[in-house]
Amino acid sequence: MDRMEELGFRSETDRQIFREAAAPVELSPFGLHSGMFVPTLERQGTPEQSRKWVPLGKSFKMIGTYAQTELGHGTFIRGLETTATFDPETQEFILDSPTLSSIKYWPGNVAKTVNHCLVMAQLYTQGKCHGTHLFLVQVRNMEDHTIMPGLEIGDIGPKLGFDGVDNGFMRFNKYRIPRMNMLMRYAKVLENGDYIKPKNAKLTYGAMVMIRVFIVMDAFKTLSRAAVIAVRYSAVRRQSELRPGGEEAQVMDYQTQQYKLFPLLATSYAFLLAAEGMSQIYAKISSDIERGNLEDMPQLHALACGLKAFCTWVACEGIEVCRMSCGGHGYSHASGIPKIYANIVGACTYEGENTVMMLQTARYLSKCYIRGQRGESLPELIQYLTTDLNVKSTLGEDCSFESLVAAYSHRAARMVAVACKLQQTNKKKGMAGHDAWNKSTVPFIAATKAHCHLFIVRNFVTILSQKKIDPATHNVLSQLCTLYAVYGIVENMGEFMQDGYFNQDQVSILNRKVLALLEDIRPNAVALVDAFDYPDHLLQSCLGRYDGQVYEALYEYSKSSPLNNTDIHSSYYNYIRPMMQKRSESKNISAKL
Numbered sequence: 270m271d272r273m274e275e276l277g278f279r280s281e282t283d284r285q286i287f288r289e290a291a292a293p294v295e296l297s298p299f300g301l302h303s304g305m306f307v308p309t310l311e312r313q314g315t316p317e318q319s320r321k322w323v324p325l326g327k328s329f330k331m332i333g334t335y336a337q338t339e340l341g342h343g344t345f346i347r348g349l350e351t352t353a354t355f356d357p358e359t360q361e362f363i364l365d366s367p368t369l370s371s372i373k374y375w376p377g378n379v380a381k382t383v384n385h386c387l388v389m390a391q392l393y394t395q396g397k398c399h400g401t402h403l404f405l406v407q408v409r410n411m412e413d414h415t416i417m418p419g420l421e422i423g424d425i426g427p428k429l430g431f432d433g434v435d436n437g438f439m440r441f442n443k444y445r446i447p448r449m450n451m452l453m454r455y456a457k458v459l460e461n462g463d464y465i466k467p468k469n470a471k472l473t474y475g476a477m478v479m480i481r482v483f484i485v486m487d488a489f490k491t492l493s494r495a496a497v498i499a500v501r502y503s504a505v506r507r508q509s510e511l512r513p514g515g516e517e518a519q520v521m522d523y524q525t526q527q528y529k530l531f532p533l534l535a536t537s538y539a540f541l542l543a544a545e546g547m548s549q550i551y552a553k554i555s556s557d558i559e560r561g562n563l564e565d566m567p568q569l570h571a572l573a574c575g576l577k578a579f580c581t582w583v584a585c586e587g588i589e590v591c592r593m594s595c596g597g598h599g600y601s602h603a604s605g606i607p608k609i610y611a612n613i614v615g616a617c618t619y620e621g622e623n624t625v626m627m628l629q630t631a632r633y634l635s636k637c638y639i640r641g642q643r644g645e646s647l648p649e650l651i652q653y654l655t656t657d658l659n660v661k662s663t664l665g666e667d668c669s670f671e672s673l674v675a676a677y678s679h680r681a682a683r684m685v686a687v688a689c690k691l692q693q694t695n696k697k698k699g700m701a702g703h704d705a706w707n708k709s710t711v712p713f714i715a716a717t718k719a720h721c722h723l724f725i726v727r728n729f730v731t732i733l734s735q736k737k738i739d740p741a742t743h744n745v746l747s748q749l750c751t752l753y754a755v756y757g758i759v760e761n762m763g764e765f766m767q768d769g770y771f772n773q774d775q776v777s778i779l780n781r782k783v784l785a786l787l788e789d790i791r792p793n794a795v796a797l798v799d800a801f802d803y804p805d806h807l808l809q810s811c812l813g814r815y816d817g818q819v820y821e822a823l824y825e826y827s828k829s830s831p832l833n834n835t836d837i838h839s840s841y842y843n844y845i846r847p848m849m850q851k852r853s854e855s856k857n858i859s860a861k862l
């Protein structure tokens with residue numbers, strides 16, 4: 270913190286990069302403070318509230334987190350049970366956890382670190398419930414960090430990852446906070462208890478939308494780090510003879526290894542550009558929202574949900590492929606990959622469970638499809654839904670960007686249409702709307718994945734056609750873009766082929782193209798991972814070292830294992846030796862007999 274001040278880091282991006290460098294192995298216990306608590310105060314507080322609290326947050330005089338999930342409910346926010354009841358006599362809200370299932374459970378850093386929380390609770394005033402709202406709650410004494418009376422707080426115990434984050438539980442026992450601690454930028458409770466409705470009730474969910482956008486960047490960061498490690502190691506690792514009698518080959522020269530890793534390298538680049546594209550869309554629409562124009566809110570919500578889910582799923586699967594492509598050493602923490610996986614896999618669940626997120630996007634697509642059928646205009650990103658599905662692919666030997674984007678548009682449009690038609694057929698059969706929806710959600714998830722995949726391919730292609738890039742770099746980025754798109758088709762061929770969109774010759778072209786691109790990318794593979802410019806300090810990997818001294822690093826790493834502190838471990842004296850002695854004594858006994 271002091272060092273960031275000395276260096277004059279002002280932008281949140283610079284500060285985040287610095288924090289990651291300072292704590293490369295573990296997630297920071299202040300991540301939720303800087304990433305969610307302070308930005309939510311900024312965006313959901315009135316100007317007066319922001320002026321009062323944000324400087325305290327930014328200077329770490331107040332340390333906070335976001336406490337929404339409860340034992341009984343995470344996904345279904347409307348089902349949260351914590352209550353905040355307004356008492357006009359004292360001008361306070363009374364926070365209460367009326368049931369076991371209403372205990373706040375999971376919020377990061379609640380257990381030991383923070384002294385404040387943003388608590389999501391059902392607002393009651395004048396005897397009426399007005400749904401969930403956010404409240405700023407002091408949870409620990411600012412002098413000695415003791416837990417405030419009226420609260421019960423603790424840690425939830427070990428998890429798959431997130432070792433640096435003290436996820437906790439918190440129970441309120443009629444705990445009072447001032448009226449002005451409700452975040453009132455959009456909804457308000459007046460002194461007499463009158464409730465002023467926000468323009469849209471979902472504005473309270475703004476913090477989640479913002480974090481979902483950030484998570485797309487986390488998917489890029491984590492997948493690309495695993496790819497850096499696996500590609501560098503594959504250049505160092507030699508195994509088996511590729512040419513009979515020749516020297517052992519770098520494992521990266523095996524086509525199967527290239528097929529595992531190069532598409533993930535291409536995916537990393539695609540995700541970086543998608544995350545940047547998503548951030549720009551977020552900046553534009555969120556500033557419209559702040560000015561009171563909510564028109565594009567559903568579009569933003571749908572895009573953030575879909576990309577968050579798509580990118581984290583793909584990143585987690587990809588990281589696991591990277592780990593296995595490092596053979597046995599990939600399984601060791603020395604590779605750095607297990608930690609990357611354990612931390613990012615949580616992102617498939619937190620900030621909205623991925624299936625649930627995909628279904629939010631699916632609902633939006635379903636509505637847009639109906640609008641498109643009626644001839645109404647659609648936002649640019651989903652105009653493809655109205656393309657003619659009878660058209661066949663014009664893809665030729667060059668696998669042009671145009672033909673690839675057309676293929677992805679066709680696949681997504683067809684799959685959305687299939688899911689929507691199933692939903693409509695279900696309704697025609699007499700099913701209630703919710704049943705008709707539920708019984709079409711499997712094809713809707715597949716269609717939404719296709720929609721997200723299209724967004725990423727199209728975004729990559731658009732950037733390559735619009736940005737000024739020097740020809741050599743453009744050439745290699747074009748190879749990556751083509752590989753990302755062609756590989757995606759080859760791996761999901763059934764979805765592209767079901768209606769005969771590609772003919773057999775085109776399928777052969779695509780299969781050949783993937784293999785040709787692996788060869789094209791091979792000479793640049795190490796340079797392409799070096800280009801991410803992750804210092805060794807950040808990767809914390811014996812396998813992914815810049816200097817390639819993998820075996821030296823592994824040997825040193827193993828020597829630092831605590832089991833090597835002594836030659837003979839205490840377990841020998843405590844268990845092994847007594848066991849052996851007992852056996853030899855009983856043998857002697859049997860020998861005497």
Ligand SMILES: CCCCCCCCCCCCCCCC(=O)SCCNC(=O)CCNC(=O)[C@H](O)C(C)(C)COP(=O)(O)OP(=O)(O)OC[C@H]1O[C@@H](n2cnc3c(N)ncnc32)[C@H](O)[C@@H]1OP(=O)(O)O
Binds near residue numbers: 491566
């Ligand atoms: C470098 C390496 C780093 C690696 C690693 C980094 C780690 C770095 C630390 C991170 C640390 C983790 C931090 C985790 C922090 C938490 O996890 S905080 C808790 C997050 N919780 C969630 O996300 C809960 C998910 N649930 C939800 O968002 C919502 O309830 C749902 C499921 C989306 C909506 O459910 P619902 O029942 O449909 O809601 P409902 O009220 O009926 O919605 C009505 C309408 O509003 C719309 N709507 C819903 N939400 C919204 C919205 N937000 N905006 C606009 N419209 C909306 C609906 O789409 C629906 O639209 P229509 O279809 O009617 O047109």
Ligand SMILES: Cc1cc2nc3c(=O)[nH]c(=O)nc-3n(C[C@H](O)[C@H](O)[C@H](O)COP(=O)(O)OP(=O)(O)OC[C@H]3O[C@@H](n4cnc5c(N)ncnc54)[C@H](O)[C@@H]3O)c2cc1C
Binds near residue numbers: 343374
């Ligand atoms: C590492 C980590 C950190 C976290 N940090 C925080 C934090 O800081 N603050 C906080 O408030 N919370 C936090 N959480 C909680 C997190 O936000 C929730 O766990 C998450 O929103 C999922 O909700 P849930 O646990 O209720 O899952 P559930 O909804 O119970 O999911 C269980 C299953 O039900 C399915 N399902 C649920 N609803 C539907 C539906 N409508 N349609 C179809 N399928 C459905 C899901 O797909 C899933 O397969 C964290 C969680 C983790 C793992």
